[in-house]
Amino acid sequence: MNCPVCGAPVKEGTAFCESCGANLGISKRAAAPAAIVIPKEYKPLGPWAYIGWSLVYSIPIVGFIFLIVNSFRKDNLNRRNYTRSYWCALLIVLILLALTFGIAAATGSMDELMQIFENSFEQAQSGLPY
């Protein structure tokens, strides 16, 4: 075999040309990369963990306590971030509710709004089997 750069004959299996020093592209196999170890606090949450925590957070008082505690726990940052995003979603819902009632109060249509709520509650109740 000849060096592709200078054309000098080179021995099979050598890494560099002895004449010009060109890299002949024959490198020893790279050492296997070390296994990636994810620190415990970055461990991903499975889909069931997200569903489970969502259900826990929707429990009236207990859920609220878990929401506060999990927002500050540092043992799993994915859970903490999900909990904080849950706060953001709650905040958006509260703002939308406040806007709805604010606009209704400002435009003097609060009675109509309450009527809509009452009607939907009655509808929901009449749909129940008891």
Ligand SMILES: [Zn+2]
């Ligand atoms: Zn060469």
